[in-house]
Amino acid sequence: MFTQLVDGIFWDIALWVFAIGVLWRILSIFRVRGKPDLSEPRGSALAGAIGANLSRFLPRPEIGYRTRLHVIAGYLFHIGLFFLLFFAAPHVLFIEAETGLGWTPMPYWAFIISAQLAFIGLMLLWIHRVMHPVTRLISSADDHIAAILTFIVMLTGCMALIETFEGLRVLHRFTVELLMVYFPFSRLMHAFMFIPSRAYTGAWFGRRGVKA
Amino acid sequence: MSDSLTRGLEAMRAQMDPGVMSYLSSCVRCGICAEACLFYTETGDARYTPIHKVEPLRKLWKREYTFWGKLAAGMGLGEKLAEADLADWEELVYDGCSMCGRCSMVCPVGIDIANLIRKVKVGLAAAGFSPPDLVEAGKRAFESGSPMNVSVKTLEATIRVQEKETGIEVPLDVEGADYLCLLSSGEIAGFPEFIGSLSKIFKACGVSWTLSSDYFEATNTGVQLGDMKLAATIIERVIAAAEKLKVKTVISPECGHAYTTIRWDAPNIIGRPLPFRVVHIIELLDELRRDGCLKTEGITEERLSYHDPCNAGRRGGVLEQPRKLLDMVAPNFVELPESAEMNWCCGGGGGVSSNERANELRLQVFSAKKRQLDAARPEGLVTACSNCRHMLEDGLEDNDMHDIELIGITELIAEHLVADTKQAG
Numbered sequence: 001m002f003t004q005l006v007d008g009i010f011w012d013i014a015l016w017v018f019a020i021g022v023l024w025r026i027l028s029i030f031r032v033r034g035k036p037d038l039s040e041p042r043g044s045a046l047a048g049a050i051g052a053n054l055s056r057f058l059p060r061p062e063i064g065y066r067t068r069l070h071v072i073a074g075y076l077f078h079i080g081l082f083f084l085l086f087f088a089a090p091h092v093l094f095i096e097a098e099t100g101l102g103w104t105p106m107p108y109w110a111f112i113i114s115a116q117l118a119f120i121g122l123m124l125l126w127i128h129r130v131m132h133p134v135t136r137l138i139s140s141a142d143d144h145i146a147a148i149l150t151f152i153v154m155l156t157g158c159m160a161l162i163e164t165f166e167g168l169r170v171l172h173r174f175t176v177e178l179l180m181v182y183f184p185f186s187r188l189m190h191a192f193m194f195i196p197s198r199a200y201t202g203a204w205f206g207r208r209g210v211k212a
Numbered sequence: 213m214s215d216s217l218t219r220g221l222e223a224m225r226a227q228m229d230p231g232v233m234s235y236l237s238s239c240v241r242c243g244i245c246a247e248a249c250l251f252y253t254e255t256g257d258a259r260y261t262p263i264h265k266v267e268p269l270r271k272l273w274k275r276e277y278t279f280w281g282k283l284a285a286g287m288g289l290g291e292k293l294a295e296a297d298l299a300d301w302e303e304l305v306y307d308g309c310s311m312c313g314r315c316s317m318v319c320p321v322g323i324d325i326a327n328l329i330r331k332v333k334v335g336l337a338a339a340g341f342s343p344p345d346l347v348e349a350g351k352r353a354f355e356s357g358s359p360m361n362v363s364v365k366t367l368e369a370t371i372r373v374q375e376k377e378t379g380i381e382v383p384l385d386v387e388g389a390d391y392l393c394l395l396s397s398g399e400i401a402g403f404p405e406f407i408g409s410l411s412k413i414f415k416a417c418g419v420s421w422t423l424s425s426d427y428f429e430a431t432n433t434g435v436q437l438g439d440m441k442l443a444a445t446i447i448e449r450v451i452a453a454a455e456k457l458k459v460k461t462v463i464s465p466e467c468g469h470a471y472t473t474i475r476w477d478a479p480n481i482i483g484r485p486l487p488f489r490v491v492h493i494i495e496l497l498d499e500l501r502r503d504g505c506l507k508t509e510g511i512t513e514e515r516l517s518y519h520d521p522c523n524a525g526r527r528g529g530v531l532e533q534p535r536k537l538l539d540m541v542a543p544n545f546v547e548l549p550e551s552a553e554m555n556w557c558c559g560g561g562g563g564v565s566s567n568e569r570a571n572e573l574r575l576q577v578f579s580a581k582k583r584q585l586d587a588a589r590p591e592g593l594v595t596a597c598s599n600c601r602h603m604l605e606d607g608l609e610d611n612d613m614h615d616i617e618l619i620g621i622t623e624l625i626a627e628h629l630v631a632d633t634k635q636a637g
Contacts, residue, residue, distance in 0.1 A: 021279075028277070029237060034229040038479035040489070042529055052322055059244075060318050062554045066247040067318075074242075074320070133258040134243035143241050185279050190321055193238035198322030200231040208476060209529035210553055212317060 003166070006174045014177035021184025022192060029196070041207040048206015049199035055211070056198050069128060077121025081150075083114040084157065090169075115158055122151055146188050149179050217295045220339025224272050227331040235328060236273045238321040239263060245315035245325055250556055251308045254577040260308045262315035266328040268297050268335060295339070302341040305332055307570035311469075311562030312522035317554060326527070333438030343567040346437050353433040354442055357449065359566065360397035364425045370400050371423070374408035382411050385457065386422035392459040393421055393493070394430035394450065394474070396467045399598040406466060406598070409626035413497065416629050417505040421463070427453035430470035436563030440481060447478045454488050461489040463496055466620055468521030468597040469561060472528045492524055493622055494596045498533035501540065508540045508628040514617070516542040517590035519581075519604060520555040521597030534596055534621055541628045542594075548584040556580040560603035578607035585616060592617040594624055 096102035205212035284290030313326035434443030
């Protein structure tokens with residue numbers, strides 16, 4: 001019964017909440033009218049927007065040392081998660097079954113490495129969040145819920161590798177559904193919103209002839 | 213809800229645009245911005261984390277622009293922005309932020325945090341939570357045209373002294389001149405030789421320019437305060453003076469904040485394009501160099517470094533020009549570590565210098581600049597902002613760094629003008 005719900009109606013609900021929620025968040029921002037910049041540009045806003053979207057994937061060397069733990073943990077987590085999400089064999093098979101689009105999954109050993117990187121990164125980031133005075137001050141319940149939910153999803157995902165035990169796959173899918181429902185209403189939205197955010201800043205600096 | 217809070221909330225609501233909402237939606241509370249902020253790195257106090265200074269705006273956004281916030285508000289729950297929040301944040305935002313924008317350069321999701329802090333200032337100013345010194349400076353700017361009450365008579369007396377020293381007439385109220393040069397009160401009072409240097413360079417290059425007795429002030433205290441009505445009034449005064457003299461271009465003097473305000477912000481504050489071009493004096497000097505009419509002779513043997521004023525450089529784009537000018541006269545030039553768009557602030561931008569309450573903190577965070585200077589060991593420090601120069605003077609004095617000479621870049625160039633053009637014939 002629970003398996004049917006998780007594979008059926010729960011999944012449909014989660015998918016719709018995720019899709020509509022994300023769209024609603026994005027549209028609610030862009031339906032607010034912005035004002036055009038009336039100053040005479042010195043450089044290209046478009047080039048600035050594209051440039052910032054690319055350059056901000058790398059940390060500024062000037063603060064690299066001071067933020068080394070954060071930056072390394074951030075890379076470990078995001079790169080690990082990216083490979084787990086899109087190249088873990090069960091995910092590739094699932095996406096192929098749902099959409100008809102398939103690609104070569106990563107081998108088992110790469111899955112293990114990706115999972116380890118993601119776990120280490122996430123745990124380091126969370127420890128930093130609760131230990132460092134700055135992140136402790138500026139963090140809210142949302143940050144902790146998002147981190148814990150992501151951790152649980154990753155943990156159940158690894159457990160689900162024991163494919164003979166169907167219950168673990170169902171448990172993983174259920175936690176993914178919880179995360180999908182939570183996603184649009186949380187800071188996890190940064191996964192989409194970093195693009196316009198970088199673009200606005202890049203365009204602002206680009207007009208002024210500054211590389212941001 | 214008090215009138216004060218209502219005004220503050222209204223002012224902040226008016227600041228919400230897709231950019232601001234994207235910023236607030238993308239922040240992951242990583243705190244990396246803290247490591248770029250001299251108020252945090254030099255004090256170790258987490259409250260100075262740049263994104264934390266935006267908290268009043270974030271609280272408003274969360275309650276009124278997000279699903280959970282609206283739901284909670286509808287049920288009478290959730291965090292409300294209270295007058296106490298604004299009162300608490302006044303010191304943090306006005307004393308603990310020089311609007312240098314270094315934080316905006318390092319945010320991994322690309323938030324222009326300085327821009328958000330400025331919007332908080334607008335809300336605080338509307339609610340009446342601004343430092344008394346800055347409010348008084350604003351009143352003086354509104355009433356007398358100068359935040360330091362520098363009158364036209366004082367300007368005229370300064371001009372006379374400079375004319376006597378250089379032997380060159382300083383043009384005042386010349387209709388049809390190509391350039392109108394603004395001055396900051398701090399410059400007139402503290403570095404009047406800037407005017408003499410201008411007249412020497414412009415005479416040598418055959419530049420048609422003038423000052424205006426109707427309005428000469430470059431500083432926009434309205435922007436520093438977050439009082440956009442005052443900011444617009446000051447901009448309109450500049451426009452009226454420029455239109456009366458029918459100039460084509462307005463020159464921002466050696467002041468970073470003044471430049472960013474009149475060059476980049478002014479059209480957006482008044483809601484229409486400016487009827488003239490705006491250049492920073494350093495941009496103009498570099499244009500004259502490029503055109504071949506600015507010629508220098510001799511070099512300074514001193515080991516010179518350049519302090520980039522945050523608003524002219526990082527937030528204004530005048531980064532290459534001063535270096536090209538220094539190339540002409542300073543072969544022993546040495547870059548400060550973390551210079552140009554990542555330069556450390558002098559600590560006194562964004563109105564901090566006019567806010568006596570912040571003096572102790574400002575001098576404390578000067579240690580970031582001291583570290584740069586200790587590493588580069590320059591004999592002279594050149595800059596292009598009179599406010600930075602005042603702040604650097606204070607900081608060097610406070611740290612017993614008497615061996616570093618402070619130099620304005622316009623004066624440095626004027627000192628090296630080709631001999632036959634230095635004096636009037």
